Amino acid sequence: MPQRLMExxxxxxxxxxxxxxxxAREVLEEIRIRENRPLEISFGSRYAFVRxxxxxxxxxxxxxxxxxxxxxxxxxxxxxxxxYAVEEELRRGFxxxxxxxxxxxxxxxxxxxxxxxxxxxxxxFNVRIxxxxxxxxxxxxxxxxxxxARTIRHTLIVSPxxxxxxxxxxxxxxxxxxxxxxxxxxxxxxxxxxxxxDERSEIAASExxxxxxxxxxxCDVLDACPKAEGIxxxxxxxxxxxxxxxxIGRPEDAEAIHEAIHAGVQVLATAHALDIxxxxxxxxxxxLARDGVFGTYVFLSRTGDxxxxxxxxxxxxxxxxxxxxxxxxxxxxxxAPFDPIIAKAHATSTSPTQVTVKxxxxxxxxxxxxxxxxxxxxx
Amino acid sequence: xxKFAGILLVLFAGxxxxxLQAAKFAARPRQIRELxxxxxxxETEISxxxxxxxxxxxxxxxxxxQPLSALFANIAEALMADAAxxxxxxxxxxxxxxxxxxxxxxxxxAEKEALLRLxxxxxxxxxxxxxxxxxxxxxxxxxxxxxxxDDQYRYxxxxxxxxxxxxxxxxxLMI
Numbered sequence: 001m002p003q004r005l006m007e008x009x010x011x012x013x014x015x016x017x018x019x020x021x022x023x024a025r026e027v028l029e030e031i032r033i034r035e036n037r038p039l040e041i042s043f044g045s046r047y048a049f050v051r052x053x054x055x056x057x058x059x060x061x062x063x064x065x066x067x068x069x070x071x072x073x074x075x076x077x078x079x080x081x082x083x084y085a086v087e088e089e090l091r092r093g094f095x096x097x098x099x100x101x102x103x104x105x106x107x108x109x110x111x112x113x114x115x116x117x118x119x120x121x122x123x124x125f126n127v128r129i130x131x132x133x134x135x136x137x138x139x140x141x142x143x144x145x146x147x148x149a150r151t152i153r154h155t156l157i158v159s160p161x162x163x164x165x166x167x168x169x170x171x172x173x174x175x176x177x178x179x180x181x182x183x184x185x186x187x188x189x190x191x192x193x194x195x196x197x198d199e200r201s202e203i204a205a206s207e208x209x210x211x212x213x214x215x216x217x218x219c220d221v222l223d224a225c226p227k228a229e230g231i232x233x234x235x236x237x238x239x240x241x242x243x244x245x246x247x248i249g250r251p252e253d254a255e256a257i258h259e260a261i262h263a264g265v266q267v268l269a270t271a272h273a274l275d276i277x278x279x280x281x282x283x284x285x286x287x288l289a290r291d292g293v294f295g296t297y298v299f300l301s302r303t304g305d306x307x308x309x310x311x312x313x314x315x316x317x318x319x320x321x322x323x324x325x326x327x328x329x330x331x332x333x334x335x336a337p338f339d340p341i342i343a344k345a346h347a348t349s350t351s352p353t354q355v356t357v358k359x360x361x362x363x364x365x366x367x368x369x370x371x372x373x374x375x376x377x378x379x
Numbered sequence: 380x381x382k383f384a385g386i387l388l389v390l391f392a393g394x395x396x397x398x399l400q401a402a403k404f405a406a407r408p409r410q411i412r413e414l415x416x417x418x419x420x421x422e423t424e425i426s427x428x429x430x431x432x433x434x435x436x437x438x439x440x441x442x443x444x445q446p447l448s449a450l451f452a453n454i455a456e457a458l459m460a461d462a463a464x465x466x467x468x469x470x471x472x473x474x475x476x477x478x479x480x481x482x483x484x485x486x487x488x489a490e491k492e493a494l495l496r497l498x499x500x501x502x503x504x505x506x507x508x509x510x511x512x513x514x515x516x517x518x519x520x521x522x523x524x525x526x527x528x529d530d531q532y533r534y535x536x537x538x539x540x541x542x543x544x545x546x547x548x549x550x551x552l553m554i
Contacts, residue, residue, distance in 0.1 A: 010467045073467035076502065081432040081458050081469050084425055084506040118505060 004099050005129060010073035016064055019054025028129055029162070034106075035071045035123035038063030045302070075122055078103055090118040100130035100205025100213060130202065132213050136164070136307070137171030142183040143311040144172075144296050150189050152176065152242065153295030154261060156288075157270040158279060163300045164307045165270040166202050166246055170213055172268060173203065173244050177216030194219045195240030195265075197230030203246055228252035235263045244268040254284045261293060275299060276317050289317065382554075389553075390546045397542015404535045406485035408527040413443050414490070415520050417451065422513050425506060432469065432502045433458040450480040473498030493519040 006014055016039070017031065027044040034040075038060040039050045048056040049063035057063060066074075078095055079086045089095045094104045106124030109116045146153045157165050175182065179191030198204050198221050204211035206223040215221070220238050222230045227245050234240050243260055245253070248269045260267050273279045276297065280286045288294065297317055299310045312320075417439045424435035433455045440451035457472040474495060481491055497516040501509070 012467075069468075072503075076468050079502075081502040082430075082435075083502060083504055084509045085429040085431055087505055120504075 005101060005127075008074075008077055008097060008101075008127070010070060010077055013066060013070050013074060016050060016052060016054055020050060021054075021056065024048070024056060030129070031125075031127040033066050033071065033074065033125040033127070035068055036065050039066055071123060071125070074125060078125075087118055091116060093119065094200075096201040096205070098205065098207045098212060100202055102128045102130070102200065102202055104128065130205065130213075131167060133164075133167050133171060135171070136168055137175045138180070138182045140168065140298060140309055140311065141172060141175050141181060142186075144298075145181065145183055145186055146295065147185060150186070151192060152266050152268065154267045154293055155269070155296045155298060156279070156285075156294040157268075157298045157300065158273045158275075159270075159300035160274055161272060163302045165300060168298070168300065168307075168309075169244055169246060169268060169270050170203050170215065173219060174214055174216045176242055177218040191216070191218050192241040193239065194242045194244060195234040195238050196221045196244045197225055197227050197234060198223050198246070199225060199227050199230070200246060203244065228256040231256035231260050235260060235265060240265055242266045242268055246270050247272065249282065249284055251284055254288050257288065257293060258291075267293075269294075276312070276320055279317075289314075292318070386550050386554075389550055390543070393546020393549065394543045397539045397545070400538040400542065401535045403485045404531045404538065407487070408524050408531055410447065410484055410486055411490060411520055411524040411527055413447055414486075414494075415517055415524070417443050417447065418513050418517050418520070422510055425509050425513070429506075446480060446483045450476055450484075453480065469502045470499045473501065487523075489523050490520060493523070 006018060009017060013033070020041070024041065024043045028041060029044070030042040032040040032042070040060075040063070041048055041050060041056075048058060049060050051057055051062055052064040075083070078097060083090070086095055090105065094102050096102050104126035105119055105122050106126075107119040107122035110118050110120055141152075144152045144155050157168055159165050173194050173196060174180075176192050177194040179189065181187070181189055194216070196203050196215065196219060198206065201224055203213070204215055204219075204221040204223065205213050206221055209221075209223060211219070211221050220234070220240065222234060225233070227248065228250070231243055231245065234243055243265050245257075245267070246269075248254070248257065248271050257267050257269065271279070271282075271285055273282060273285065276299075279289055279297070292314060294317075295314050297312050297314070299312070301308050301310075420439050420442060421435060424430040424438065428435070430438070436451045436455035436458070440448045440455060443451065453476045454472050457476065458469065477491060477494055477498070493516050497512055500512045504512075
C-alpha cells in the first residue's frame with residue numbers, strides 16, 4: 001500500500017493499519033471505518049476484520065473498534081481540517097483525496113427543502129483505494145479501433161461496481177493520448193488529443209488541476225466538472241478528438257453525448273450495469289444504445305484478482321436485444337415480481353465471464369416511481 | 380558616591396517597571412484589535428475563498444504582527460505537519476498553541492476563553508455555522524476591547540507615574 005494513502009489516517013489509526021500483514025496490504029481494496037464498530041478491510045475480493053495489533057481475523061468480536069475521537073481526527077484529516085470547504089462533496093456523500101482514492105461517507109443527512117444539503121455526525125468511512133494498472137488497456141484497445149477513421153469507436157464500458165471500470169478507462173486514456181495502440185496496423189497513427197471530464201476526480205485524481213495519474217502527454221482534464229456541462233465546454237474550447245467520461249446515467253449526460261458524437265468527437269464512457277440486458281433496461285443507456293450511439297461495448301467481470309473482459313460490437317448487441325427485448329420492454333408489467341429480461345439475459349449468456357456474476361439478484365421493481373431512480377443512480 | 384549611584388539605579392528601575400506596566404495597558408487593546416482583524420480575515424477566507432484552514436491561518440499569520448503572528452503560524456504548522464504530540468484535531472492544536480503563546484501576549488483570560496471556544500468548533504462544520512461562531516467570538520472580543528480601552532485610559536498614565544514615585548519613596552525611606 002502506498003505511503004501517501006497511509007498519511008490520510010490519524011496516527012492512532014495508522015499504527016493499527018501499518019501493522020497489517022504485507023500480503024493483505026498489497027491487494028487492499030477498501031478500508032471500512034465505522035465509529036465504535038469493528039474495523040474491516042476488503043482485499044482481493046475477500047474481507048476481514050483487523051485486531052488492534054494489526055493481525056486479521058474473521059471474527060468481528062476480536063476486532064479493533066475505532067473511537068469517536070479517531071473518527072473525528074480522520075474526518076478532519078480527510079477534509080484538511082476544513083469541512084466548510086467540502087460542503088459540495090458532503091452533499092454527494094464522498095470525498096476524493098489526492099491519489100484518486102475515494103472515501104464514501106455515512107452519517108446523518110441534513111435536509112433542506114426535502115433535498116439532501118449535507119451530512120453531519122459522520123460515523124462511517126469507506127476508503128476505496130485507487131490503483132493504476134498499466135497494461136490493462138493494452139488487452140482491450142485493439143478491439144476498439146476503427147480502422148477507416150484511424151481512431152477508436154464510440155465505446156461504453158459496462159460492469160457492476162468495483163470491477164475496474166475506472167482503472168480501465170484511465171489506462172485507455174493513457175494509451176490513446178500517448179499513441180500506444182497495441183495493434184500492428186495502427187503503428188503510424190500517432191496519438192490523439194483526449195479530453196477527460198472527471199466529475200468525481202477519480203480518473204485523473206487531479207491535485208490543483210494537475211493529474212496525479214499518468215494519462216499520457218496529450219490529455220486535458222476538467223476536474224470536478226459535471227459531465228453534461230463539461231462535455232460541451234470541452235468541445236467548445238479544448239478541441240478534443242476523444243472525450244472520456246465516467247459513470248454516465250443521467251438524461252443530460254445522454255444529451256451531451258449526442259452533442260459530442262455529432263461534433264466529430266469519439267466518446268469513451270463507463271456505466272454501471274451487469275450485462276447487455278441491463279444496459280437496455282436503464283432508461284438513459286437504453287436510449288443511447290437504441291440510437292446506435294456506441295460502436296462497441298466492453299463488459300468487465302472479476303474473480304479474485306483477475307479481471308475478465310468481453311468486447312461486443314453494436315451490431316451484436318442490437319441483434320442480441322432487438323429480437324428478444326426491444327418490444328417486450330414497453331409491454332411488460334412493471335410490477336412483475338421477477339424481471340424476465342434479466343432471467344433471459346442470464347439464460348442466454350454462455351460465456352465463462354458471466355458465470356461469476358450470476359449470483360447477483362436484481363431488486364424487485366414494484367412501481368414506475370421506484371424504477372425512475374434506477375436510471376439516474378450513478379454512484 | 381556609591382549611595383548616589385544606588386539612588387539612581389533604584390529610580391531607574393522603578394521608572395522602567397512603571398513604563399513596562401503602562402506599555403502592557405496600551406498593548407492589550409491593540410492586540411485585541413489585531414485579533415479582530417485576523418478573525419475578519421478568517422471570515423473572508425472561509426466564506427469567499429473557501430481556503431483550507433491551515434492555509435488560511437498561514438496567510439493570517441503573515442498579516443498580523445508579533446506575537447499573534449507566531450501564534451497563528453504555529454497552529455497552521457501543527458495542522459500541516461502530522462504529529463501526534465502537537466495534536467490531531469484543530470481543537471488540540473489550537474489549545475496547545477494558545478496555552479503556549481498566551482503569556483507572551485498582553486491579553487487576559489477573558490479573551491483566551493473566547494478564542495479557545497472558537498477553536499473547538501473551527502473547521503468542524505459547514506460554512507454558515509463557521510461564520511456564526513467567528514462572529515460570536517468577534518462580538519465577545521469587541522466587548523473586551525472596549526473594557527481594555529477603559530483600563531488603558533485609566534491606568535496607563537497612573538502606572539507610569541506610580542513607578543517613578545514608588546521608586547522615589549523607596550529612595551527617601553532608605554536615605
